[in-house]
Amino acid sequence: MKIDLTGKTAIVTGSTKGIGKGNAQGLAAAGATVIVTGRSKEGVASLVQQLGNNARGHVVDLGTPEGCEALLKAEPQCDVLVNNVGIFPQGDFFETQDEVWQTIWDVNVMSAVRLSRAYLPVMKKAGWGRVVFLSSESAVNIPADMIHYGVSKTALLALSRGLAKAVAGTGVTVNAVLPGPTLSDGFADFFTKELEQGAKLEELGVEFVKENRPSSIIQRAASVEEVSNMVVYVCSPLSSATTGAALRVDGGVVETPF
Known part of the structure; x- marks a missing residue:
């Protein structure tokens, strides 16, 4: 099985770090022309x-309508x-104010809404x-210390399923x-x-998963x-036959098999 995306153009939002960067690297390795986005000029230039x-x-803040419009x-x-951009602050539900909820919603959900609304008709x-x-x-599996984050990610499941329908x-697929x-x-x-004291990230990942996600089957964090x-x-x-799906790369944390 060979994945070939030669001739395809792929936009990855929030792609200068973390999973977004990995997505950009993987798509480029498959032959796609990748459009990198981020808020750091240095980070965008380096990855390009x-x-x-x-x-x-493109250096844009996709948590704003103006940033999305600039990219479009x-x-x-x-x-x-690839609607990847997201933020994930921790915080007690009862102490988290409206502006924090709004920022998370704008970045995690509305960026995806605005860009999907624009690009899906083209596709x-x-x-x-x-x-x-x-x-x-x-x-x-909503975390009690990040309820606002969990809510935003649940919204993306609903959005992806609805857009797939x-x-x-049409030949276009939509998945989460x-x-x-x-x-x-x-x-x-x-x-x-x-980490500053010399700990290894992989070992910290194992400890975190065992303490906070004990249902994990792989018993470690994914790369x-x-x-x-x-x-x-x-x-x-x-x-091409996969659409409207919620595809888990969670190491088996979620108890249900589907």
């Missing part, structure tokens, strides 16, 4: 240079859209396209990928002190590449 293969980038103006069409007209939403096992029979604990940059940020492998597959022509 690394990817090669006609990659290009610069890149009016694409074959693949339908072309008769081929792939839209992927990065949800999370937290969408169905909205483009039924649900990572579990992953050894990403964001995960590492939670353990800055431990970024393990998540991006699923994303790249579902973005490829090989996944």
Whole structure:
């Protein structure tokens, strides 16, 4: 089985770090021209240079209507859209104010709404396209200390399923990928002190999973590449019969088998 995305243009939102960066790297390795997005000029430029293969980038804040509009103006069409950008602050539900909820909603959900609304008609007209939403096992296994995050990821499941139905029979597929604990940059940020003291991220991942996600079957955190492998597959022509699906890369954390 060979995944070949030569001739396809893929936009990956929030692609300068973590899972987004892994998605961009995986899609570029499969031959796609990747559009990198992020809020850091240095981060965008660095990844574009690394990817090669006609990659290009845009410094935009996709948590705002203006940022989405700027991207759409610069890149009016694409074959693949990976709605990856997201933030995941911890916080007690009873102490989390409206502005935090609104920011999470704008970044995690509305960026995906705005871009999907713009790019899906283009894909339908072309008769081929792939839209992927990065949800999370937290969408169905809501963490008590990140309820706002879990709610946003549940919304992405609903959005992806509804949009899959909205483009039924067009050659365009829409799916959600649900990572579990992953050894990403964001995960590492939670353990800055431990890492500075010489701890290994992989070992911290094992400890975190055993303590906080004991139902995990693999009993460790996934690598970024393990998540991006699923994303790249579902973005490829090989996944043509997979749509409206919630594809888990959670290591078996969620108890249900489907």
